[in-house]
Amino acid sequence: MGNEYYFLSEKERHFFEALCEAIVPEGEDSAKDPGALTVGGLSYIDSSLCDMTPERQKYFRQSIYSVDVLSNSFFSKNFYDLDPIQRNQVLKELYLNPKTREQMFDLRSIVLEAFYSDFHVPNYTGMTAWQYVDFGGKRISDVKKDWTFLRIWKGQDDRE
């Protein structure tokens, strides 16, 4: 478990890998400064997309396409092949163009969810977002998070 993908093609996985690095990057010491990829965020994105409606899936695929079209028009490369500064430039452009703004928000959202929701893949035991941002207290620290609504977690016991 943890390395299975239900929806994303290899090329799309590469795209989201690059997007995760741009939106919630991993720090130098990933144990203390995890990012979306550290916690297995790709699996979150994959599982979420897999259970979306066909229209929504199509919309996300179109959004990936928009990003790559923009990357190619700027740098003649796909988003995955850009360096971090170029990726940020493309994302900013995507936001500034009103027609692709919503796509930018939705791509950003799914990556933010993959990390700040406190998600992690079943076999990951390191630091997750809530600990990272020190989000806790009454009814929060002890909340039981059942992730089995995601395919990657189906049939798995909750770690907490």
Place this chain on the structure above:
Amino acid sequence: MTESDSAVPYDYDAIVIGSGAGGGPAAFELTKAGRRVAVIEAGGFYTTNDFSRFELLALRNLWWTPRWTSNYEIGLKDEIALGMGRCVGGSTTIFTAVAHRMPDWNYKEWFESTGIRNEEGLPFSREDLEPYYDQVEKDTSVRQYTEWDEGLKKINQGFTKLGHPFHSVNAYINKNCDQSGCLFGCPTEAKRGTLVSYIVPAVLLGAEVIHNSTVTKILFSSASGEKTKAEGVEYINDMGEAKRLRSRTIILAAGALNDPFLLWDSGIDEASGSSPSSKQIGRNFGVNTATIVFGRFDDVLNNWVLHPLSGQMEDFAQKEKGGFLLEASEVMEGPLSFAEFIVDEEGLPLWGERQKEILRAYKHYAGVFVNIHDENDGRVLRDRETLQQKFHKPITNKDKERISKARELCREAFNEAGAKSTLDSIYASHHVQGTCRMGQDPSKSVVDLNCESHDISGLYVVDGSILPSVIDANPSLTIMALSLRAAKHLKSLPRA
């Protein structure tokens, strides 16, 4: 409807579409009066034990995915995220429970907007709504909420120095509140939204709640020479099956963003002969455009352990005085929503290391929620080619002036209170209103004083969409009061 259909007995005395601030009170009142009532709700039926601080799951289960405006289509740059609840209880299951009556000046604006008058022919006024406000406040245990969190205390220090102290809000919250949040459903039942105050009591009295079921069409019938009548609904149930139920009273309470589409899909244009009133559907859309100013303090505030929005400052609420209402403290109750909301100095959404740095300091932030008095200059519509739902809601220069004045004041207050820096948020709205306005004049409104459609008898609209113009208070109390008012009228009619 076919002739054979009309031989089938009616399934219910009333069918209510949507179970939020508009649907809940009417459903309860009619059930209490012995009517057979069904409430059809697109979202799920979650109750107290289902609500927890598992933010992601709550966002998935209880909220509509945010719908964005497409203002770029009308040549404008700024977009607004429109948020609503999608569960039994509607937005009141996830609301922050501020329970305020609308200020007196809003009645005047209502009259100016649609010329709305009461039964005596006088301009609709406070006296016309007061008994219903009283009733809602009783039903929902409204009280002054005086338990302030550290964030609000700091914010208030700043504003007090500027001569604009905050006041405790009235809230639909009883004494059992343990300050464990509002936006993801109340885990203690202390929050008395429509779910606990009206829907569950209605179920106990015999109402049926058909949840996870989306109404796709309201059925109309017409006999020659007679006014078109409401006859029932079609909906898709939780198994994906198409179903049909019949009733002569249909109460549409699906919220201002959804009502227009349902009415158009039901063929209201044709059924009304493209009447002036049908042309008003989807127009006059208002949102109280909102934004948050966050202040970052050295102290740890953990401002997510709270009932948000416990204080309010209304000195500038009236449009002539500034046109913005401030409420505090709000940090969106969870890191995910906070991350979604924050923007940089240019108004660009944040991501990357800069955003992570701010998130690491999440516990140091408190926030002021800014709601402006916007105009009803927006429109809900369907794209002719793609058939997609579209929302146009200009942020005008006047709106921007209001927002920037409010932001400046908040920054000053944060500074006075000792905050080290401030941060802005995206534009959002949780107060969608006005797409099926109420009034006597069919060329300016969609429903009459009793909330009945000008065109279709037996079709009532009772939710945020009927507010004639935007109000300078959180809208739910007014919507619930109007719902009780409509229910009183419905109870006075003979059973179908």
